[in-house]
Amino acid sequence: MNFHPLRSCRNAFTLLELLVVIAIIGILVALLLPAVQTAREAARRTQCSNNMKQIGLAVHNYHGMHRCVPTTTTGPDSSGGNCGSGFYSWLAMVLPFVEQGNLYDKIDFDRSLSDHCNFRYSSDYLNYGIGPNHPNADAARTLVDTYLCPSDPAGVVQFHDGGEQLAPGSYAANVGWPMLSSWPGDSRPLERQNGVFGLFNPSQPEPWHVPKVKFRDVTDGLSNTAAIAERKISVIFVVQSPFGGSYVSEEVDENMQSFCGSSIRARSLDRWVPYCGSVTHGDPGYVKKHGHSWISGWTFAANTYMHVMPIGERNCHTYGGESIGNNLVTPGSYHVGGVHVLMADGSVDFRSESIDLRLWWAMGSGNGGEVLANLE
Template identity: 55%
Template sequence: MTIPRRMSHTRCKYTAHAKPPRAFTLIELLVVIAVIGILVGLLLPAVQAAREAARRMQCSNNVKQIALALHTYHDTHQSMPTSMTGSDQHAGGAGSGFHSWLARILPNIEQAALHEQIHFDQPLADRTDYAADGDYIDYTLSPGHPDEKAAGSMVPTYLCPSDPGSIVQFSLGIPTAPGSYAGNIGWPRLSTGPGVTTPLAKQNGVIGLYNPVSVDQWQQPRIRFADIRDGLSNTIAIGERVIAQVFESTDMFGGSAISHATPLSMQSFCGGGSTGRSLSRWVGYCESVSVADAQYSISHGHAWISGWTFMANHIMPVIPINRRSCHVYGGEDDGMNLVTPSSHHIGGLNIAMADGSVQFITESIDRELYWALGSSNGSETVELP
């Protein structure tokens, strides 16, 4: 009988000639990192483009919803909404004033509860003793104002997701909610353009304006679809306008100026007095001014609730899109402010025609076509590409 030998347990040992596992060399690691960087660099623009396409689509949807709200408002009130550019004054106090057209259409965008919070019977301003035109540049809202809460309420439909300024603003003295869209009020007073050779005496836009304490013939507080003689499909109702993020600098004399870091579309330049000019002369004059004015630029788009001229909740399709805006001395009280449609989209912006249709117009749009779209009664032939 053979007795099996007992197995001995031995540990594995590397022999003298065994080599450790091979690791990456420094050069190989750098090459891998470089390749990953190139791939990310190629992928990132595509991802950003896809995200912007989605934001632009949402922005277009917002424009559509606001345009439809204008129609339901018109069905109810038999006119388009009006912005008040001043406050009513009477013995013993002040009445209503300074609320915007955006505040009035809130029930038509499913914001009836917010609409009910607004005190339309009281002026949306700290002061009501405005006398001269220049007084209207002094516009503030103090903490404790009856509409403080409503003024700070963000309304998603009023914000374009492409605009980085879609955050609470503080330019008026209290937190206010901004807005990315503005209503078309037409051409400047006494101007001439395509189809209009007689100096314009009355608004030829879609959104009405009214200052009860400083009545102006140019302002039209009640605009109806029947007044849009060029046709609803030929007239801009609303368009995008960037929310201002103005960077200020101090000059050698201690004055305030706009820094070069501020995009041109957020700057407002002096357009001179409200004298009669052709639209081409308005463009030439405004674009010849070399220094922007921070005081007239800083509040653009900062409060959807306000009809104040320099809140810029109204556009004038005169200066080419995505360019500068121009304020007019003498227009502080009546909304006569050449605010230019603008956006953060590449190459153009969204507009809604008065019939509710939405278009994306490019920066290369023919200038006379652009002017014609801004007019409600020029009898122009309008053909969008």
């Protein structure tokens, strides 16, 4: 008779072994997840930069055809009592050059992009909307991927009261410095726009506007002057004050808030910064639609920006600037450390939030004679 030693059979893990395996997997995931997220953000950041390069090429092609940079109209053409064209952004103008010719053809540019054209006073410009029955409502809610930075989580159709649906955009055009501002130490107030993109209100012409900017007007050099920058799409939370009125919650990213910058008056850029920074609460009426409508030339759609506040910091508005686009919108992004800036020559650079302010101000001016090499 043959005898065999007993053999134990194991067909499963012990509980301890299972817990060890789970712990190891958890550690690996914890180590890999930041790397995956970093890789994804790097891809989104690259796509964002590529979008800006496409838009820059579109602007140059537009200039080649029309002999000027596309203009944003900040009001309607209500001359003669008629409600004509107006309220269209520069982004709407370059649609054919970003392979969106069909969308461009759907827009009736002879109709004002607003539900009404009764804009007699500057304060009337806060009462603006593109309702669902507007002839161009369908175009207004059409997302254009090229106009969206994939790093911004708010890049979806925005829904508002009254059925208004608007497609957002992440990029704003440089219109220079605020009206009547000046370089530090220079007492001469700015009387004409000094950015790359022009503004125009057909019903209320403003001497500060330069409706048709040409590249030859950028005498500081196209490679030295900023043309387009990233701007966050606003997501705000409104707080009702017990004493009446409302304000933006302090928990909201300050770069999504707009603070009162008083009325239009002469200030040097170095005085604008602390003045804007001293206001306590953001005003929801001036910021709730920042970035919410790529198609709109309305001042508070914020498809234009100014070189005043440091990158990533607050926006400020001026009472009296509602109708003319005199709005201190500040570039910002979800990228770590700064924003992409498209220079007027078509190149894209990543600019740090810690950029020297004098250099940032000089980049916003196309014809002031500031030499960037002396400021860097």
